[in-house]
Amino acid sequence: MRTLIVDDERLARNELKRLLEPYTKIEIVGEASNADEALTLIDQLQPELLFLDIQMPGRNGFELLSAIEGKTPEVIFTTAYDEYAIKAFEYNALDYLLKPIDNERLKDTIQRIEENQSHPEVHVHSEERAGKVLGADDQVFVKDGEKCWFVKLGKIRLFESMGNYVRLHFDDQKPLVLKSLNNLEERLDPITYFRANRKHIINLNWVEKIEPWFSGGLLVTLQGGDKIEISRRQAIRFKELMSL
Structure with a gap:
């Protein structure tokens, strides 16, 4: 180069x-x-x-x-x-x-x-980027306190709502960003990023294991060990997406 x-x-x-x-x-x-x-x-x-x-x-x-x-x-x-x-x-x-x-x-x-x-x-x-749907290959800037990263979205396995903030899970990092989960959901490619419940969006490429859960829901294990419950309502959509 x-x-x-x-x-x-x-x-x-x-x-x-x-x-x-x-x-x-x-x-x-x-x-x-x-x-x-x-x-x-x-x-x-x-x-x-x-x-x-x-x-x-x-x-x-x-x-x-x-x-x-x-x-x-x-x-x-x-x-x-x-x-x-x-x-x-x-x-x-x-x-x-x-x-x-x-x-x-x-x-x-x-x-x-x-x-x-x-x-x-x-x-x-x-x-143009402001209105663009972001997929796994897009790179984003993340700043939490004194630390900052440029990270590809595909490396982020989980978005977790924490009040007015969202915690991003990638590698061994878990920074907080001042965003709502609803706002992020609007920007993320729905083919890759799935709203599991009120508190979590998961990267479907990181799904390792799927188990039946209470009241018709599902329990998903991500690579790295995170366990996320998919609500009964979202489980129907999840099965369609994953062709279960």
Whole structure:
């Protein structure tokens, strides 16, 4: 993947190049110290991926992206500041890496890039995204306190209502987001995400075991061990979806 590094700090560029050395699919074709240099190189080199700093002399990283004519490369933001994470999501960033860049975090990012190459996605602008039904391959930004993630929806096995919040279950993480379960249900692809009861939406791709339960309901076990009751009313729909 043809890659351009854009950062005003030479030491930061050199460190990132060192970290990227083990990843043979990442071909660094150039580097730039500011937005103007980057625009010229993007036009000349046609990179597929940018590792992009945000705060730089002159135009910042967001202004750089807005100035690109034609197809915009995939973007991974690299910055020492976490306050730009939400805005980065609006630009469809693949990821948001905080400096100093952690090697394991970078490894996860490269794996995501390789997955995207194997299963290319259709990227949409933020205003189109707001009304878009989200499926397993869509990536979302999640922030809980000081922690933030870019995570593919397909990795989220369970959405759990917690009052005015929803707890997301993915990997070994369980962050809370300020959303209602009803609001999320409207945005999620009903082919993949199923409203099991008033408190839970499950990812059907994570269903491991199904058992009869009280009063005509069902008990579903997800990969990882979560056990979720499907109400009698929803069990009828569930059986239709799962062709039971």
